[in-house]
Amino acid sequence: MSIIRDPYTYLLGEFAELVCRALADFCPSLALNDVLHIIEEPPRREYGDLSLPMYRLLKYCKVDLSKFANAVRNISLNKIFMELKIVNDYLNVRINTAEYAKVIINAVRGDGANYGLIPDDRKLNIVIEFVSANPVHPLHIGSGRNAVLGDFLARLFEVKGHNVQRRYYINDLGRQVATLVYGYMRLGMPTPPEDVRPDIWFGLIYAVTNTIIDILRLRKELSNAGKNDPEAYVKQLELDELIMTLSELRSRNKELVDRLLDNISRDSDPDKNVEELMMRYESGDPKAVSLFRFVVAKVLSGIQETLRRLNVRFDKWDWESDLVFNGMVRNVLELARKSNYFILYKGAPALDFSSLQHDPDIKKSLKLPKSINIPPLILMRSDGTSLYVTRDIAYTIMKFNDSRADLVINVIANEQTLAQAQLRLALYALGFKEEAVRTIHFSYELVNLPGVKMSGRRGRYVSVDEVLDNLEYMVEEIMRSRGSTVSNEVKKVISVGAFKYMMLASSPNKVINFDANEALNLNRNSAPYLQYTYARTCGVLNKYGRDLEWDLIDYSAANVEPRRELLYHIGKFPYIISKVATDLEPEILIVYLNRLADLFNSWYDQEPILKEVSEGIKQLKLFITYATNIILRNGLGIMGIDVLERI
RNA sequence: GGGCCCGUGGCCUAGCCAGGAAAAGGCACCGGCCUGCGGAGCCGGAGAUCCCGGGUUCAAAUCCCGGCGGGCCCGCCA
Missing domain, CATH: 1.10.730.10 (Isoleucyl-tRNA Synthetase; Domain 1)
Incomplete structure (x- = not known):
């Protein structure tokens, strides 16, 4: 006899078979799976261990319920079930626990430390892209949720016997990194201090630079606007808020903020200079490349420290810019130009999905929202630089090719649902139909701070490290109150565990309202x-x-x-x-x-x-x-x- | 204007996709249990219009329609 590795599934199967056999005469169409589907656990143990609401069988064969009851009453029990009762049209069975215990004990004895971890029959190559936070500031708790969820998926699939590859997409071509690099240049490119984590230090530069640029832009707009401009009032409020933000940031590092304010104010058009930087980097200008790569690598080293602390590892770090440098993005554009869906939209190359997106089959296989109007997808800026979604198309194709992936899972926040749908449609339109179907958006909701809106651009966020530090402190306090001490190792395992638990305990599609007091509660x-x-x-x-x-x-x-x-x-x-x-x-x-x-x-x-x-x-x-x-x-x-x- | 996600005791969460017997945990609150294999524990108590209104059904927290409330998205941003 082979050992049963999954006792409960075995139990359900036995029960379903019993029922099917008893009803076979007058309910021949009843399949084992139908019955399995109906079996439930009674709300209270007094009723029995497993239960079959018989009225649900009526869906499969229309006979009188009493006929079921009679047939079922005559079931001869096999040894694992010891009692069968009909109460309120429920067929309840009681398990012979001594027998069932034997099955369970053999399962645990057989699998030992691997009990419960049964590999799937088919081994798949699964790519999981997660975190992929912009390398411009430390990981905040939202990214923390992403990291924990992605890591959970990876571990889960590994346990199920699949080949998992974990990839981090380093988003270095966007405006965000360019803004940071611009700020760093305006600061005079000092050597980053040794005693501050680079992601924190650069994160401050990033927030300050953004805020200053926005302030200068608003000021310009206000001075150009006439006195009677109805928007002037709103803009003034916005400006006041930004100035407050800046003074908050200033309290963190006075000298740094003053210097940036001074140097950026002297620039007649910061926005244009940021764009120029982006262009230089994308075109591969060696000076720009080495500077961008230096800054990003620094920030990334901080992010990696946090990930190490969380014990979340990656197999591949993919630089977005490489997709441009090695021509993959250009290939996507060429494919697009040849495709039937190519149009010029407002003068820019684009894909038009209007004929595709309402096809019910495509909608279903690509899991598109029910009735949605996806606007044309613009593929390139008029200055010739690439856009995020275009690069993401190239990246997705690369993920499939690179590792012969059967499945690509993107752990990405719910706010990107539309963009992810666009990505799948674009893949489909360019002839990557299989890939489109096998690209899965694992969506999760954001983490909110009560009262405040988190914003990396404004330097307003709670970082993963801050939460972990606080948790460690709480653990220490608890131990101290009990008159004992705690090793660093124990402190770390408990605090990281508490954090991960918090991130996994509620459904991914529910917003987590981060409450520091609640988060630090280490009780049951x-x-x-x-x-x-x-x-x-x-x-x-x-x-x-x-x-x-x-x-x-x-x-x-x-x-x-x-x-x-x-x-x-x-x-x-x-x-x-x-x-x-x-x-x-x-x-x-x-x-x-x-x-x-x-x-x-x-x-x-x-x-x-x-x-x-x-x-x-x-x-x-x-x-x-x-x-x-x-x-x-x-x-x-x-x-x-x-x-x-x-x- | 259109779309996505969420709404369950004071607070947090499970159950909803695959409808079914008296809605399940936790926090906080009240009352008990420390010379016992680990008290970060155990036992008991109180606390719920399952957001509202319709519909489908023998049966709705669960499915459908319409509202309301909260979050998010619809850019030559990422």
Whole structure:
């Protein structure tokens, strides 16, 4: 007999088969999958362990419910089910826990430390592009959410046996980097200070430069406008706000801000100079290239430090500018010119999707929004420089070619839904139909600060590092209040875990309103709670100090609450992992692990494990502890959260 | 004007896609449990018009339509 690796799925299958066989005579069209679909868990355990609402069978065969009931009543139970009852038109079964425990125990015994991690049959090449934050300031918590989600997806697919490549798109051709470089030049290109993180230092230059440029532009507009310009009032308000922002920034580094203000004010047209810089860089001017690359690499080194702190790694760092330098962007433009969808829009080369976007088949396969009007996609500026989406088309093609990808997943904020739809349409229009279908936008919502709008341009954001620093401080405080100390290692594992948990605990398409007090709460329903529970299991297992005596386990002792419930939950882990991998919803895993920890802690308080006198029961209890231990480690592992043997 | 996402006790979150038995966790609040294998824990209590209005259905937090509220997008920005 081969070992069953996924007990719960096996259980569902057995139940469905039982039902199908019983109803085969008068309900021949009823498929196993239909029944599987209908099976649910009763709201309360008294009803049974699994339940089939019989009225839902009426969809498949129209006969009287009593006929179902009669047929079902005569089901001869196999050994894993021990009781069958019909209550309120529900067919409820009770599991023979002793038998089911055997299945679960064999599954855990067979897979050991890999319990629950069952590879898919087909091994895919999956590219995940994530973070890809503009290299102009430190990672803020929004990017932190992206990093944690992308890392979660990568770990999940790896566990499911796929070949995962993690890529970071270094967006160095945009106006943002050019603005930063411009500011750095105006500052006189000083050597970045050693004692400040480069992303923080350059991030300040970036915010200050942006704000000053905007102030100068507004001032010019105001002085040109007539006194009766109705917009003048609004502009004045905007200007006042910017000046406040600048004075806030000034409080961080007076000298730097004054110098920038002085030097940028002397420039008669900063906007034009920023654009000129962009052009020089894109055309490959060696001086511009070395300067841009220097600045970006510096900022990136800071970002990488944060990512290392989060234990998020990348396989490839893709420079956007390389796509222009190596001709790939030009190729895309040439392809576009030859395509049937090419038009000149307001004099600029563009793709027109009006004939494509309403085709129901295309809409469905490319997962386009129901009724949406996608405007023509302009591919090139009239000054000859490239645009973001054009470069992104080239990049996507490269991601497919580079790693023979079956799937490209882009972890990108919800605000880019339209742009991502445009990207897929453009790929389709240029003849990359397969690629278009296999490009997946994994969308997530932003992280908001209560009251303030986060803005990198204004230097207004909470960085990942600040949050982690605060979390570490909280951990220290808690330990101090208990009269003990904490190692750096423990402090780091707990704070990083708490951060990741926070980012994964709510559905990706929900906005997170970042509340510092809430975020620093290390109580239940958090990573530390799960880590603590894990450490508890380690404590017991270490104290026992030997391997389990699998053959001595007393299965019959499984049929006692709350062991029963706990075992049932343990048996569900592989099923949960599969579900998470299908739905790509981290919160499912979190809910499951919390419940497991709750059940374990509650049980732990009720029954001694090591003091159990019956050897068979003691081995069963050790098994429960061991399985909980493995599940917590594997579950947290997928979330990128480390565990500790001692806290 | 059009589109996307969200709305569940005071607060945060699961359940919604695949409708089904008395809506599930947590925080905060109230009351108990520390010489026991780890109290970052355990036991108990209180607290909900599932945003509103229609519709579909034997049955709606869940599906459909229309509102309301919040966030976001519709650029020769990224």
